[in-house]
Amino acid sequence: MIMIIISVMADKEAISKNFKKYLSSRGLRRTLQRDVIVREIIKSAKHLTADEIFERLRKKNPNIGYATVCRNLKLLYSAGIIDEIKIGNQKTRYELKSEDSHHDHLICVKCGKFIEVFSEKIEELQKEMARKERFIVLRHKLEIYGICKYCGEKGGERS
Amino acid sequence: MIMIIISVMADKEAISKNFKKYLSSRGLRRTLQRDVIVREIIKSAKHLTADEIFERLRKKNPNIGYATVCRNLKLLYSAGIIDEIKIGNQKTRYELKSEDSHHDHLICVKCGKFIEVFSEKIEELQKEMARKERFIVLRHKLEIYGICKYCGEKGGERS
DNA sequence: AACGCTAATGATAATCATTATCATTAAAAT
DNA sequence: ATTTTAATGATAATGATTATCATTAGCGTT
Ligand SMILES: [Mn+2]
Ligand SMILES: [Mn+2]
Ligand SMILES: [Zn+2]
Ligand SMILES: [Zn+2]
Secondary structure (H helix, E strand, O other), X not given: OHHHHHHHHHHHHHHHXXXXXXXXXXXXXXXXXXXXXXXXXXXXXXXXEHHHHXXXXXHHOOOOOHHHHHHHHHHHHHOXXXXXXXXXXXXXXXXXXXXXXXXXXXXXXXXXXXXXXXXXXXXXXXXXXXXXXXXEEEEEEEEEEEEOHHHHHOOOOOO | OHHHHHHHHHXXXXXXXHHHHHHHHOOOOOOHHHHHHHHHHHHOOOOEEHHHHHHHHHHHOOOOOHHHHHHHHHHHHHOOOEEEEOOOOOOOEEEEOOOOOOOEEEEEXXXXXXXXXXXXXXXXXXXXXXXXXXXXXXXXXXXXXXXXXXXXXOOOOOO
């Protein structure tokens, strides 16, 4: 129990630390806005849009600007701290990306829910496939669209 | 040789035929514009944007409208005849999708080239993963981003 | 602690792919 | 031929994202 809590806390602190490192290594500045944005990302639910994050931040920081949120989400993405999820023409969503947590998504076309999945074998086969083409893999995106068990069941679509 | 040509021709005719079937089954009309759009899609290079297709069509059909091209690309997608490829905020690209030709893409972040790949094993593992979640798969999208062999070689990025 | 440099912010405008609107045209059924 | 209405083409609207720019505030130096 305690172990879990400690490891999560350590993880979160590691994220902030990495971000600060990233900033200073590039001559970027640490700002109040950047601090509250990472903190919100860390404690928030996953798969939020820029304006969902913006609205949450507004509650405590009424003066923060939407552009600032967007800019810094991009920055966090560049820093490898968060992932961007772009589905069709929907708003971009963001989620924290801690070292060991890569995963892909099953996306329900009825209710929009994201189910996180992972297959070491698929990851391996991707690398193998790329290797055959002498292609250097930087990242990938696997999205499986369909109907989740709740929406599939009895016509209902409540999760 | 001849066999190949015949099979390709048959395939192309099958596409037009399927489209006509799709139209009539839904009470939609066959139009000159729809005809030239499918024909262009069939003979064109792959991974074209709506306005690339529009420009090509304009050469022979100076009166065709951009909205008509977009609308019918969406229609062809609904009919299962073409695939949509949406990368980040780039313009949507389209490619013909014949029965047996599903594939995924390696996408070079330097030169933008698309390399088509396919792994039966990955396809199987995806289905297996979904089955575990009692998720009904409708379609999927696997994009692997990285650096192609030409761009990786000697700093060059000519294909 | 004050100064200077300039990155960062916040308000707003611009961008641009896509979608909607609507008067007109033309499939296709009668 | 007439009628019905889907489809078209020109254009406007939309909306997420990005750019602009005057102002603010990190942060290293003095
Ligand atoms: Mn996720
Ligand atoms: Mn392709
Ligand atoms: Zn669902
Ligand atoms: Zn390349």
